[in-house]
Amino acid sequence: MIELEGVRKEFIKGERRVLAIEDFSLNVAEREFVAILGPSGCGKSTLLNMVAGFDSPTRGTVRVDGDEIVDPSPRRCVVFQEPALFPWFSVMENVVFGPKTQGQKAADYRPRAEQILEQVGLRGFEGSYPAELSGGMRQRVGIARVLIMQPQVLLMDEPFGSLDAQTRMLMQELLLRVWERHHQTVLFITHDIEEALLLADRVCVMTARPGRIKKNIDVRIPRPRAIEVTTSPEFNALRREVLALIREESEQAAMVPVSR
Amino acid sequence: MAKFRFPAPWFVILPLLLLALWHFAVAGQWVAAGIIPSPEQVVRSWHTWIFGRSGGMMLSPYSGTWLDNVTYSSQRVLKGFALAAVVAIPLGLMIGWSRLAARLIDPTVQLFRPVPITAWLPFAIAVFGIYDASALFLIGLGAFYPIAVNTTHGVRDTNLLLLRAARMLGAGPITVLAKVVFPSALPSIFTGLRLGIGVAWTAVIVAEMIAVKSGLGYVLWDAYYVGRMDICVATMFSVGMLGFISDQVIVGIARLVLRWRTLEAHA
Numbered sequence: 001m002i003e004l005e006g007v008r009k010e011f012i013k014g015e016r017r018v019l020a021i022e023d024f025s026l027n028v029a030e031r032e033f034v035a036i037l038g039p040s041g042c043g044k045s046t047l048l049n050m051v052a053g054f055d056s057p058t059r060g061t062v063r064v065d066g067d068e069i070v071d072p073s074p075r076r077c078v079v080f081q082e083p084a085l086f087p088w089f090s091v092m093e094n095v096v097f098g099p100k101t102q103g104q105k106a107a108d109y110r111p112r113a114e115q116i117l118e119q120v121g122l123r124g125f126e127g128s129y130p131a132e133l134s135g136g137m138r139q140r141v142g143i144a145r146v147l148i149m150q151p152q153v154l155l156m157d158e159p160f161g162s163l164d165a166q167t168r169m170l171m172q173e174l175l176l177r178v179w180e181r182h183h184q185t186v187l188f189i190t191h192d193i194e195e196a197l198l199l200a201d202r203v204c205v206m207t208a209r210p211g212r213i214k215k216n217i218d219v220r221i222p223r224p225r226a227i228e229v230t231t232s233p234e235f236n237a238l239r240r241e242v243l244a245l246i247r248e249e250s251e252q253a254a255m256v257p258v259s260r
Numbered sequence: 261m262a263k264f265r266f267p268a269p270w271f272v273i274l275p276l277l278l279l280a281l282w283h284f285a286v287a288g289q290w291v292a293a294g295i296i297p298s299p300e301q302v303v304r305s306w307h308t309w310i311f312g313r314s315g316g317m318m319l320s321p322y323s324g325t326w327l328d329n330v331t332y333s334s335q336r337v338l339k340g341f342a343l344a345a346v347v348a349i350p351l352g353l354m355i356g357w358s359r360l361a362a363r364l365i366d367p368t369v370q371l372f373r374p375v376p377i378t379a380w381l382p383f384a385i386a387v388f389g390i391y392d393a394s395a396l397f398l399i400g401l402g403a404f405y406p407i408a409v410n411t412t413h414g415v416r417d418t419n420l421l422l423l424r425a426a427r428m429l430g431a432g433p434i435t436v437l438a439k440v441v442f443p444s445a446l447p448s449i450f451t452g453l454r455l456g457i458g459v460a461w462t463a464v465i466v467a468e469m470i471a472v473k474s475g476l477g478y479v480l481w482d483a484y485y486v487g488r489m490d491i492c493v494a495t496m497f498s499v500g501m502l503g504f505i506s507d508q509v510i511v512g513i514a515r516l517v518l519r520w521r522t523l524e525a526h527a
Contacts (some may be wrong), residue, residue, distance in 0.1 A: 028370035054424050072428040084421035087518045088443040097439075131523040149429065 001185050002051060002101035002153060003030040009046050020046045022210035024060070033179065035187040035196035037242065038206030039250045044189045047211070048157050051187060052078050064153060074098055077146035079159040082140040085145075086166045091117070092126040095145045109148065116144045119178055129251040136167035140174070147182065160195065172198055173227055182226050193242050194230055197221075205245045208252045214245055296492040306494035322479065322491055326498070332475040333464050336392065336500060340399025342461045348404045348456075349449060352411025357441060369408060377402040377463050385471050395467035395475075402455035402463035410455065414448025415441055447521065452513040454507055461503045 009021040020043035023215035028034045038044050049055040053072040054129050062069045064076060091112060107213050117123055119142040130138055140161060146154065160168040170196060179186065179199075190196050196203045203217045219238060221229055229235055264453040281297060285291050286298040297305075305320075312323030325448025354361040378396050418441050426440045435497070476495050483491035515522070 052428060054422075054428075072424065072431040074428065076428070078428055080421055080425070082421060084419070085426045086422060086425075086440065086443070097415070097426075097431075101426075101429060101435050101439075112263075129523050131463045145429070256327060260387045 001030040001032070001065065002187060004060075004087060005046070005061050005063075005065045007047075007050065007057045008059045008063060009043065009050065009055075019210040021057075022212055023240055026204060026213065028185055029155070029184055031183050033188065033199060033201045034192055035188045035200035035203045036206060037190055037193060037196045037203050037246070039246065040191060042206045042209050043211035044206060045157055048078070048155050048187060048189050051153070052076055054154050074102070074149045075151050076153045076155060077149050077151040078155040078157060079139070079142050080144055081161050082159045083130070083135075083142040085107055085138055085141055086256075087130050090127050090129055091122060091133070091141050094130070094141055095148055097145060098149045102235050112148055113144075116147050117182070120146075120174060122142045134167075135163050136171060139163065139171060143175070143178070147178065148206060150182075152186060154184045154186045156186065158189050160189070160192070161192075163193070166193075169227055174222075176198065176225055193239055193246060195240065197225070197232055197235060198225065203242065204205070205242060206249070208249045214249065217242060276435070276493050297493060301489050302497075304494045305488075305490040309491065309494060318355065322488070329474065329476050329479050329505075330498065330502065333468065333477065334466070335462045336399060336475065337457070337502075337506070339462070339466050340392050340396045341457055343400040344403035344456055344460070345407055345453065347400075348407035348452070352408040352449075352452075353437065353442065353445070354417055355408070356412040356415025356445070358497070366412075369405070369520075373405050373409075376409065378466055381466065381470055381514070384467070388471075389470060390473065392472060394471040395464060398467045398471070399460045399463040402459040406455035406459060407449070407452040408415060410448045410452030413446060414445030414452075417448065418444040421499045447514075447518055450510065450518070454512050456515070456525075457506050457510060459504065461499060465499060 004024055004026045007024040008019070011018045024047065026034075032120075036044050036047065046055065046194065050057055053067065053069045053076065056062075058068070069076075069148065086097065086148065089097065091192055095113045095117060096106075098110050100106075105229070114126075117126060120143055121139055122137065125133065125137065129241045130141065133141070142159070160171045163171060186200075188196070188199060188253055197219055200219055203219060206215065207214045217238065221234060223234075267287045286296055306320075306326075308320055309324070310326040312320065351365065355366050356362070372502050374481050380398060380401060384394040384397050388397055422444065423436060426436045431439070464475065465477035465480065468475035470479065470483040476499055480492055480495040480499075483489075483495065
C-alpha cells in the first residue's frame with residue numbers, strides 16, 4: 001500500500017545542508033494502522049509530507065499503490081497538528097470543501113457530511129465558525145473534512161499534540177471508534193508513546209536525526225480497544241520496551257546540536 | 261449580549277478645549293485680527309454656504325453652493341477610488357500569487373510608487389487637460405499603490421498549511437485563489453482600501469486646486485485668493501468630515517465581511 005524505499009531527504013538551510021532522513025524504508029499494508037514514533041527533530045513530519053505529496057525525497061522512492069507520489073491528492077488526506085481549518089468558512093462549509101471542490105452534488109455530500117459530523121460529535125455546530133470552537137472541536141472538524149473524502153490513506157501529523165491531556169484522551173477514543181468503522185490505512189506521527197501503542201497495529205520507533213527506523217514493534221492488543229487497555233500488564237510491557245528505545249535516542253538527540 | 265451603555269463622552273473633551281482656545285485666541289486678539297476667523301464666523305459662513313440662496317445678486321458667491329461642490333468632489337473620489345480598487349486588487353493578487361507576475365510587474369510598480377501624486381500634476385494636466393479625467397487619474401493613481409501593495413502582502417501572508425489543506429482536498433489553482441488566498445488576504449485588502457481612500461481625498465483636493473475648476477479643492481484655493489479664510493476653514497472641516505465618513509463606511513463593510521475574525525470561542 002504505502003512503500004517507502006531507501007528514502008533520503010536533505011534540506012538546504014542557508015549555507016548548510018541538513019540531513020533529515022537517511023535510508024528510510026517502510027511498508028504499510030492496506031488497512032494497517034502504523035504509528036511513527038520518534039524524538040522531536042527526527043524528521044517524522046518530513047516523512048509524512050513526502051507521503052502526502054507536499055515534499056519529495058532527495059533520493060529513494062515513495063509509492064502508494066505502486067504509483068510514485070508527485071502531488072497532493074484527496075486519496076491521501078492529512079490531519080495536521082494545527083487544525084488548519086478555513087477560518088472564513090463555517091464548520092459545515094469546511095467539511096464539504098473537498099466534495100464541493102470536486103464538483104459533487106450537494107444532495108450527495110450533504111447527508112454524508114451530516115453523518116460524519118454526527119460521528120465526531122459536532123451535531124449542532126454546523127453553522128459555527130472555527131474561531132468559536134475549542135481546540136478539540138476544531139481538530140474534530142479537521143478529521144471530519146478528511147473522512148468525507150474517503151481517502152485510501154489517512155495521514156496524521158501529531159493531530160492531538162496541541163490539545164490538553166483530557167481532550168487528547170477523548171480524541172484518541174474518538175479516533176479509535178471512527179477508525180474501527182472506516183478502517184483506512186493510517187500513518188500516524190506522534191512523539192507520545194502511549195498514544196502510539198493505544199492506536200496502532202504497529203509502532204515504528206525512529207532514531208534521532210538523521211531519521212531511520214530503529215525498531216518495528218507489533219502491538220497485538222485485540223480490538224476494539226478502549227482507553228482502559230493502557231493499564232493492562234501487556235500494554236505496560238510494550239511501553240517499557242519502547243521507552244527504553246526512545247530514551248536512547250532522545251539522549252543522543254540531546255548530544256547532537258539540532259539546527260532549526 | 262452585554263447591556264448597551266452609552267460610552268462615556270471622553271472624546272469630546274479635547275475638541276471642546278481646542279474650540280475654546282480658538283474662540284479666545286480670536287476674541288482676545290492673541291492672533292493678528294482679520295487673518296483667522298472666529299469659530300462663530302466660520303459657522304455662520306458655513307451655514308450660508310450650505311443653506312443660502314444661490315445665484316442672483318447675493319453678497320457671497322459661495323452662497324448655497326456647498327452641496328454641489330461636495331457632490332463634485334465625492335463623485336471624483338468615488339470614481340477614482342473604484343477605478344483604483346478594480347485595477348489594484350486583481351493586480352495585487354497576481355503579484356502576490358505568481359512569481360512570474362511579481363518579476364514582471366512588481367519592479368515597475370515599486371519604481372513609480374515613490375513619485376508623489378503632486379509631482380504628477382503637470383503631467384496629468386498636459387495629457388488630460390483641465391477636465392475630470394485629470395482629477396480621476398491623480399486620485400486613481402494615488403489610491404492604487406496602497407491597495408496593490410497591501411493586497412500583495414495579504415496574499416503572501418497566506419498560511420502555508422491552508423494552501424496545503426486546500427490542495428490535498430483536491431482544489432486547483434483557481435479554487436485555491438478564490439476560496440483560500442483571496443479571503444485570507446481580505447483583512448489586508450481592507451487595510452489597503454482604508455489607506456487608499458485617504459490618499460484619494462488628498463488627491464482630489466490637490467487636483468481641484470489646480471487641474472479642475474469645481475469641487476471643494478477649487479473652493480478652498482479660490483476662497484484663499486479672495487481672502488475668505490472663513491470659507492477655507494469651513495472647507496477643511498467639510499473635507500475632514502467626508503474623509504471620516506468614507507473611512508467609516510469601509511470599516512463598516514470590513515466588519516461585516518470579516519465577521520469570522522471577530523468571533524470568539526464559547527465552548
